[in-house]
Amino acid sequence: MHLSNLLKVNYRFEGPHQVDVIDGGTLAQLLIPLITSYDYVIVIDCVDAGGGKIGEVYFFDFDNVPNVITWQGSAHEVEMLQTLRMTEVNGDLPPVKIVGVIPSIIGSETAFDLSKEVAEASVTMEKIVLNHLQELGVEITRIDSKTIDEIAPLSYKGF
Template sequence: MDDDKKECVAYRFSQPEHQIDLMDGGTLALSLIPTLTQYDHLIVIDTVNASGVDVSEVYFFDFDKAPPEIDWQGSAYEVEMLQTLIMMELVGDRPKTFVLGVTPTVLEPMHLGLTPKIYAA
């Protein structure tokens, strides 16, 4: 197994035909490319912005068929995961990708922790 993959993987679940690795990519988007290209399928779990929906809406969708209300603008990341996935697609290295996301609350002033609506989602 590649050393990069070992360092990123927090949990691994295996059986004879399949393996699931869980990792916290944090804000590493571009740095994750060498690791992500080694997989056949990818599920990104993150917040997603969506216009005209309530806070705490939960979405699960194929990255290639994102619902029209999903707004990819605005994030806490310097380089967004969206940009990373698009770059991977351009060179043909992106695994089949799905997104599991929840629409966040805009917090003002800054607050650490989950709001009750996001916790319930």
């Protein structure tokens, strides 16, 4: 998701915990070895929520997924929910927090830009991630001020 690239570009993370920001793209189950190598994981992804509106943001523990949440509408071939469940079944899943947004479903045209609702929601998601990292003792320094609209068209190149 573009937000992971925004976090990489705009912030430096220091303190007692190592923070790696990784754009997992649509790798889903290929992320299992990476997920299991960490003590704690924050997943930023698109979610679907029964009755939810485009741009609504959710923040929850994987151990306590609200009943209305599914990952339908995600770009993953194997949904992230199933990937986390497979990892959990093997007993290798670290604690996981999810920051999810209901996306605007695009048609057959592929685009890197975000809908207005999701671009606005990314500000809320950014604050949630940063606040949670600070609660975990991570020191955060802002090093740039790129917007999500500046990052999105270049996300496919990686940062």
